Amino acid sequence: xxxxxxxxxxxxxxxxxxxxxxxxxxxxxxxxxxxxxxxxxxxxxxxxxxxxxxxxxxxxxxxxxxxxxxxxxxxxxxxxxxxxxxxxxxxxxxxxxxxxxxxxxxxxxxxxx
Amino acid sequence: xxxxxxxxxxxxxxxxxxxxxxxxxxxxxxxxxxxxxxxxxxxxxxxxxxxxxxxxxxxxxxxxxxxxxxxxxxxxxxxxxxxxxxxxxxxxxxxxxxxxxxxxxxxxxxxxxxxxxxxxxxxxxxxxxxxxxxxxxxxxxxxxxxxxxxxxxxxxxxxxxxxxxxxxxxxxxxxxxxxxxxxxxxxxxxxxxxxxxxxxxxxxxxxxxxxxxxxxxxxxxxxxxxxxxxxxxxxxxxxxxxxxxxxxxxxxxxxxxxxxxxxxxxxxxxxxxxxxxxxxxxxxxxxxxxxxxxxxxxxxxxxxxxxxxxxxxxxxxxxxxxxxxxxxxxxxxxxxxxxxxxxxxxxxxxxxxxxxxxxxxxxxxxxxxxxxxxxxxxxxxxxxxxxxxxxxxxxxxxxxxxxxxxxxxxxxxxxxxxxxxxxxxxxxxxxxxxxxxxxxxxxxxxxxxxxxxxxxxxxxxxxxxxxxxxxxxxxxxxxxxxxxxxxxxxxxxxxxxxxxxxxxxxxxxxxxxxxxxxxxxxxxxxxxxxxxxxxxxxxxxxxxxxxxxxxxxxxxxxxxxxxxxxxxxxxxxxxxxxxxxxxxxxxxxxxxxxxxxxxxxxxxxxxxxxxxxxxxxxxxxxxxxxxxxxxxxxxxxxxxxxxxxxxxxxxxxxxxxxxxxxxxxxxxxxxxxxxxxxxxxxxxxxxxxxxxxxxxxxxxxxxxxxxxxxxxxxxxxxxxxxxxxxxxxxxxxxxxxxxxxxxxxxxxxxxxxxxxxxxxxxxxxxxxxxxxxxxxxxxxxxxxxxxxxxxxxxxxxxxxxxxxxxxxxxxxxxxxxxxxxxxxxxxxxxxxxxxxxxxxxxxxxxxxxxxxxxxxxxxxxxxxxxxxxxxxxxxxxxxxx
Numbered sequence: 002x003x004x005x006x007x008x009x010x011x012x013x014x015x016x017x018x019x020x021x022x023x024x025x026x027x028x029x030x031x032x033x034x035x036x037x038x039x040x041x042x043x044x045x046x047x048x049x050x051x052x053x054x055x056x057x058x059x060x061x062x063x064x065x066x067x068x069x070x071x072x073x074x075x076x077x078x079x080x081x082x083x084x085x086x087x088x089x090x091x092x093x094x095x096x097x098x099x100x101x102x103x104x105x106x107x108x109x110x111x112x113x114x
Numbered sequence: 115x116x117x118x119x120x121x122x123x124x125x126x127x128x129x130x131x132x133x134x135x136x137x138x139x140x141x142x143x144x145x146x147x148x149x150x151x152x153x154x155x156x157x158x159x160x161x162x163x164x165x166x167x168x169x170x171x172x173x174x175x176x177x178x179x180x181x182x183x184x185x186x187x188x189x190x191x192x193x194x195x196x197x198x199x200x201x202x203x204x205x206x207x208x209x210x211x212x213x214x215x216x217x218x219x220x221x222x223x224x225x226x227x228x229x230x231x232x233x234x235x236x237x238x239x240x241x242x243x244x245x246x247x248x249x250x251x252x253x254x255x256x257x258x259x260x261x262x263x264x265x266x267x268x269x270x271x272x273x274x275x276x277x278x279x280x281x282x283x284x285x286x287x288x289x290x291x292x293x294x295x296x297x298x299x300x301x302x303x304x305x306x307x308x309x310x311x312x313x314x315x316x317x318x319x320x321x322x323x324x325x326x327x328x329x330x331x332x333x334x335x336x337x338x339x340x341x342x343x344x345x346x347x348x349x350x351x352x353x354x355x356x357x358x359x360x361x362x363x364x365x366x367x368x369x370x371x372x373x374x375x376x377x378x379x380x381x382x383x384x385x386x387x388x389x390x391x392x393x394x395x396x397x398x399x400x401x402x403x404x405x406x407x408x409x410x411x412x413x414x415x416x417x418x419x420x421x422x423x424x425x426x427x428x429x430x431x432x433x434x435x436x437x438x439x440x441x442x443x444x445x446x447x448x449x450x451x452x453x454x455x456x457x458x459x460x461x462x463x464x465x466x467x468x469x470x471x472x473x474x475x476x477x478x479x480x481x482x483x484x485x486x487x488x489x490x491x492x493x494x495x496x497x498x499x500x501x502x503x504x505x506x507x508x509x510x511x512x513x514x515x516x517x518x519x520x521x522x523x524x525x526x527x528x529x530x531x532x533x534x535x536x537x538x539x540x541x542x543x544x545x546x547x548x549x550x551x552x553x554x555x556x557x558x559x560x561x562x563x564x565x566x567x568x569x570x571x572x573x574x575x576x577x578x579x580x581x582x583x584x585x586x587x588x589x590x591x592x593x594x595x596x597x598x599x600x601x602x603x604x605x606x607x608x609x610x611x612x613x614x615x616x617x618x619x620x621x622x623x624x625x626x627x628x629x630x631x632x633x634x635x636x637x638x639x640x641x642x643x644x645x646x647x648x649x650x651x652x653x654x655x656x657x658x659x660x661x662x663x664x665x666x667x668x669x670x671x672x673x674x675x676x677x678x679x680x681x682x683x684x685x686x687x688x689x690x691x692x693x694x695x696x697x698x699x700x701x702x703x704x705x706x707x708x709x710x711x712x713x714x715x716x717x718x719x720x721x722x723x724x725x726x727x728x729x730x731x732x733x734x735x736x737x738x739x740x741x742x743x744x745x746x747x748x749x750x751x752x753x754x755x756x757x758x759x760x761x762x763x764x765x766x767x768x769x770x771x772x773x774x775x776x777x778x779x780x781x782x783x784x785x786x787x788x789x790x791x792x793x794x795x796x797x798x799x800x801x802x803x804x805x806x807x808x809x810x811x812x813x814x815x816x817x818x819x820x821x822x823x824x825x826x827x828x829x830x831x832x833x834x835x836x837x838x839x840x841x842x843x844x845x846x847x848x849x850x851x852x853x854x855x856x857x858x859x860x861x862x863x864x865x866x867x868x869x870x871x872x873x874x875x876x877x878x879x880x881x882x883x884x885x886x887x888x889x890x891x892x893x894x895x896x897x898x899x900x901x902x903x904x905x906x907x908x909x910x911x912x913x914x915x916x917x918x919x920x921x922x923x924x925x926x927x928x929x930x931x932x933x934x935x936x937x938x939x940x941x942x943x944x945x946x947x948x949x950x951x952x953x954x955x956x957x958x959x960x961x962x963x964x965x966x967x968x969x970x971x972x973x974x975x976x977x978x979x980x981x982x983x984x985x986x987x988x989x990x991x992x993x994x995x
Binding site: 028047048051052055056067077 | 169
């Protein structure tokens, strides 16, 4: 059985940016893609997705546009903007450093101290 | 980034409904997709939808979080602030009313004055591309007392400019003057202008009906056509649309009407040319010239205007005209210097002179506004001190400092906006009053109105007022020490800072007021001096009216005979004391300047003289004293010894210590001096007149004169007598504008009167406001010190010592304000020096007068609260502690 993780504070934005960086998506599509990439291990509270999308759009990191979905329904598509791309890069680096640091701490053994 | 965020916020706020709709749509489609996916996985349809809704969580909360993300509520909280602010203001109506009235006064006055500035200096002239319009002059250097405006080019030089310059799209010349017009059996005087072919093209104005003057009209033989103004068309032709082709008699010759101009077009009118004071041009006739006239360099009968080619600057045009003119010989007489060529923009020509007075008024009104704002700031500070507890509680409950300042500033904004609306409404009225003073010296002032730019100004002033009057109180109120104020239950914890701030405001207010009062005082003093200045003529009840003969009277004998008969018949009317004629009455706008040679002196071309041509009894009619010798009499006629009368300063300059009588002067021939009269202020009241001389009309015939009549009858009676007499002599002649000398004097001082009254009113308002502020501060301080005073009195202090305690506090402020104000005034009043008359910018009388007035009122403002302090009952006071 696969285990599902709850998201750490602040990581939702990063995941959304990453998801839309792979190609424009509508809100539900973002949810599906994160689920797909994480092999269904990351659970996103559906209600918290949209405030995050609106916040990112307000900051200018993503932009939205109404278009037609695969089954001919109208949908609002989000795509990454240039400043969003920079933000994603910065956030990713930050995350890597942070994860590395935490991993180092967690690997520590009594001998190393 | 910030911009993007602002745009996102603006969109969300302005297109709120759309954002809501899209949000609904987006969330709904999310749930539909999820439900569809669940159904595909085998769930039953209804169950899938329920499951989707359930997993999504609260839609309402999500939406609220989305709105929050885009800061949609910012405006909402502003409205909340405003509502809260208005509620608070409603609860303290005295404070709100006082503050709003004060601000309305300041904003109203500033808006009204700005609307004058707007109409006169900012608004474009009513012609297409007005910045390309210029006046052209050909002054001869070295001749004093002749204004630039009088130096229209001589015909020959104008046409050379036209031929050789490349800066102009069109150039034209025009004359100004009165004409006798008659239509049917009624004769009337109109101001008409003779114009060359391109006149209307220069101005870029076309006719409303028919056509304007064009090149075919100015050929000799085609000149009997006329274009009339809209007002003439309405008043004399009852706005008849079939007016074209009708005939109008001008100076007893028929002219065919070819066009009617649009309403408002009256160029050249009085505000646009110094030579045409009091006139509004009502018709234009083609100016035809023979080849000789076109080449003439003997006189300058007209003024010249031009329209620059697109892209040509005034400076380039000026340089080109100067270069061309540099090749010309002196016109008129060879003994003059070579002429110069000058191009001057319309804006400079028309409103250049009113710039300084208007900007001074603007500065004055901004000072008043500043005083008003400081006053409101003082009130708000006092009120904020009373609100310490409320503010502390809000701060304790977690309101940030910024949030508190925003709340307090919003309150000021409410005050200023309400004040601004009231003030703008008041400005409509103030503008009417200002314009009704008729300061004819300020061109275009009649066009003053409240337009978009004025409203924008009013808004900006209101916002600036908010900042000025609200920032201090808001800042200081948001910096209370929480612990202090809550512990001490708020009532007694006025921080020293607040009181110091209020003191500083009052001192600043008082010093600004002193500056304004000084300005007003200096102008009043100047105006009083001007009123008592020796004008040289004494009779203010003398009636004047212009009479002009036309081409039918082209022989000198005819002209002389006509005017002799006219004056004899006027003299015979019962009630008429004296009657005479002159070419230009003093202060009437007409001007005649001559250069002459005095016997025994070489001709000096740098000397110029004001000259007048008068009939016998002119001096008696005007009340000009004859100091030596005699007046002209009817014996000084053509063929007799040529005679001349000179002014006292003329005699003093050329015949110091001796009598001028019997000496000779050369004008057009040698004339003998037979009399000396007083100097007369002919052009302006506030300038020492240059040397003057008078020639007898019977020896120097003219076709146009002003008849002057000294009479006990009312002026209207004299005017109708004159009309009747003239009509009996010639049906085609009409009387021009009838005025009394008193009216002319009043018009000549209208500009000063205007500035003086306005500045005095501003000074008064500022005085009132700053003393209100001082009184308020003192009353407040007495109230705060009630306990202390009670204690002092309980310990045996006398009324007198209590009063002096309070007075000392007020007087310290007063003294500081006074000192600072005087220091500022010393620096600032220098700027007024051009507006002053026989008064120095540092005038001891004015300074001491203002100081006395200010002192008296300030003592009253301090004494009343001080007196009240002695009514404190020590027992009550001490008990309430």
